[in-house]
Amino acid sequence: MDSNVPLTSQSSIEHDGVFFSATFTRDKVFKAVSQGDTAQLQGLLPYLQMNNKRLTSPDFIDETNGKTALLKALLNLKDGKNDTIKVLLDIAETTQDLEALINASYRDPTYKGQTALHVAIERRSLDLVKLLVQKGADVQAKASGTFFQNDGRLGFYFGELPLSLAACTNQPDIVSFLMENPHSRADLTDKDSQGNTVLHVLITVADDTNETTEMISKIYDQILVKHNKIGEKSQIQLEEIENNQGLTPLKLAAKLGKIGLFRHMLNREFMDEETRLLSRKFTECVYGPVHSSLYDTSSIDTSECNSVLEIIVYGNEIPNRPEMIKLEPLRSLLQDKWERFASKLFLLNFLFYLIYLAILTTVAFYRKDGQPPFPVENRPSDYLRCAGELISVFGAVRFFYKTVRSLKQYFLQAALLLCCTLLYFCGRREYVSLLVLSLALAWMNVLYYTRGSKQLGMYNVMMQRMILSDLFHFLFVYCVLLFGFSAGKSWIIDVNEVETVLCNKPSYNDIGFTTLELFKFTIGMGNLEFTDQVQYKEVFYILLICYIILTYILMLNMLIALMGNTVERISEQSETIWNLQRAFTILDTERTLPLRLKAKIQSKVSKMVCLRSGQGRSRKFVR
Structure with a gap:
């Protein structure tokens, strides 16, 4: 007959008059949180208290990667929720282990440094982000594993920081919360292992599609505006921070050839008085379709070291170079x-x-x-x-x-x-x-x-393109055919007969002479009068006819057709490429000038404007 006497401590424990399972293992806790079943976690707190353990104890952490029960729970959300998360946080708070649990991170090389806050942001749960930050999550934690590096391998680079992750995944609500929450505000000047701030990271993950450019531009402007409004504008300028390569966000956009975002940054204009100083473009007057604007040349003109102009013009591997120098104010x-x-x-x-x-x-x-x-x-x-x-x-x-x-x-x-x-x-x-x-x-x-000269320059561009593409390919195939047929013809000559007439005229037995004669056929100047030195005339004629068909008839006409297509294809691009070549000439000429003369010329090019700001900063503009 069953009795109400509790079992031994190995099977159950009593807490507040209620009996629970006496043993909790890592697998059991992980199973409960992955299923979101809070009932299976009943008795976990008294078990931890009785055994002097915590949720961050080695018994409850995956020794292979450092995963905790909280990380496991966050990875198993259903409709953005998991009731066991609050239970785990309450238990950790009671055992005075809350901060260690929240900020515990992966230890394996792949996901090293990823914390619960990173996972909550990746799962796009604003409520969980608020809960974790309120409980003491480190908003500057850095996920530095190989999966999060920008090294071309499989993974997702987001700048390691939680704020950068929220910005790169287009979560403006979480970005605003991390910047404005009263518990722990994100430091926008903090950098990842590559020296990139959140603005640098946004430039890196952007592409030239309209949808992505619009999304990144909105987040980028949002961060600038909020940073300006929370009173930090007098301390540091976000867009002047350089990464490990010495590049500001604008210079990085130029270096990577992100023309969509680069255009937005150059033409950024805020109309309200509070954020107007963040503009790089200021409209002076508007008369119908005509606009007169001032463009900020900070970081652009060659008066600064490693300027945007120099990066674009001298960066041979930068995509969209010809199109970028046509943008204002560069043009x-x-x-x-x-x-x-x-x-x-x-x-x-x-x-x-x-x-x-x-x-x-x-x-x-x-x-x-x-x-x-x-x-x-x-x-x-x-x-x-x-x-x-x-x-x-x-x-x-x-x-x-x-x-x-x-x-x-x-x-x-x-x-x-x-x-x-x-x-x-x-x-x-x-x-x-x-x-x-x-x-x-x-x-x-x-x-x-x-x-x-524009016309001569464009003509020269087209000529260079045809030489490097169509003519180069033609010459490669033509040389193969020329030397191949020359070698074949030189071996079917009767050597004995050649020796008797060698003193009179050159012979097809000489591969050099054969090559020269076949080249004459290519340009229509060949001589069909042959000597009787050929052993197999039928084979000789077959080789000659095949050579004439392949080179004089086929390849030359193909070359003419390809050149025509090339001219038609690059006629629109030739002006753009010429502009790039002229820009190279301008900067190269400017480099040869003495420093004093260069400074004098640049002062005439740009217009100095003193903007009213807390710092009284002066900026150069070009109209």
Whole structure:
């Protein structure tokens, strides 16, 4: 017969006159919280108190990854709720283990540092976020596991911080709460392991789709406005904080080529008086469809180190570069620089280069015959020749030095001329061949100065595109066919007959001669009169006909068609690419100016405006 006498302590315990299970294991607690069943947790508190344990004790933590019962519960929400969460928090508060439980994080390398607050934000539960923060959750906890790193591997980079996670997942309510709650406000100046603040992270996760750009822009502006309203604007400017790469959010957007968000940041304008100072664009007047605006050039103009202009123009791997320099105020700033000083200096450089080219051509044309080096005789022509040679060599040295910095198109010409000089003083007649090549390249480099003219610059862009794409592919396939058929033809010649007539005329037995003759067929200048040196004429004719069909008929017509398509395809892009090339020329010209002259020119380009703010800061604008 059953009795009301309680069982031994190994099977049940009594608490306030109620009997509960005497044993609680990690698996049992995890099962209860994953099911959201609070009934299974009855008796957990007295069990912990009797055994002097807590929910953060090793017995209740997954030793493989550091997962606690609270983290397990948050990962198993149903309709955004799990009743066991409040039970766990109450138990932890009673056992004086609340802060340790809430801020306990994963310890495995993949999810290291992820806390309950991170999981609640990821589960998009504002109520749980409020509850955790109210109970003492660390709003600056950093999830630094490999899953959360921006290293190209599978994972999701959100900047490690809870605020960054809420911002990246488009949860403006949670962002506002973390910034304004009375318990523990998020520090917007805090950085992750890569030095990125929440604004940097928003730039990183953005893409160029309209939906994502609009979402990121709203969150970005929301953070700026709220940071301004809570009274921290006098302490630090969020958009001036740099990450580990020395990039502000605006510079990072330029570096990553995020043109949608970059455009929004440049044209950001707030109309209310309280947040107007956060604008980068100020509309002066509006007359119908015509607007006159001032654009902030902070971090944009080259007056600052590592400016946005330099990042975009010199960043060869940045996507959307040609389109980005067409945005205001970059377009107006570059146009102003071009009209004020760059066009004049560019024309002056062009004239100097023509003079140098004329001297180099004259020196090459009137060079002496014989064994170099030649002595300088006491007559005017030799003095002029020697002076021209010195100018040519010094010019080559200057171009070689400049190519190390930027002007790579001069590198080969300058290197050939310097090698030519070395061979000349070594007494080698081969210097003439290098001189000829250097002279030809020097004249080709005149095309660099076509970027000063819009029409010539666009034509040069199209020519470069066709050479690097269509013509390069054509030459690769053509060389394969040319050498393949040449090798085949040279082996079907009767060697004995070739030797008898070798002294009279070249033979197809020579692969070099065969290659040259087949090239003539490609351009329609081949000679169909063959000698009787061919052993198998039928095979020879078949090879020749196949070669003519593949090259003269097929490949040349394909090349013409592809070039036509290329011109049609890039005609709209050529102006944009030319603008980028001209921008490169403007900045490169500006780099050569003395610091005082550069500062004087930049002061004329920009308009200094002193805005009324707590700091009395002055900002430069361009109209």
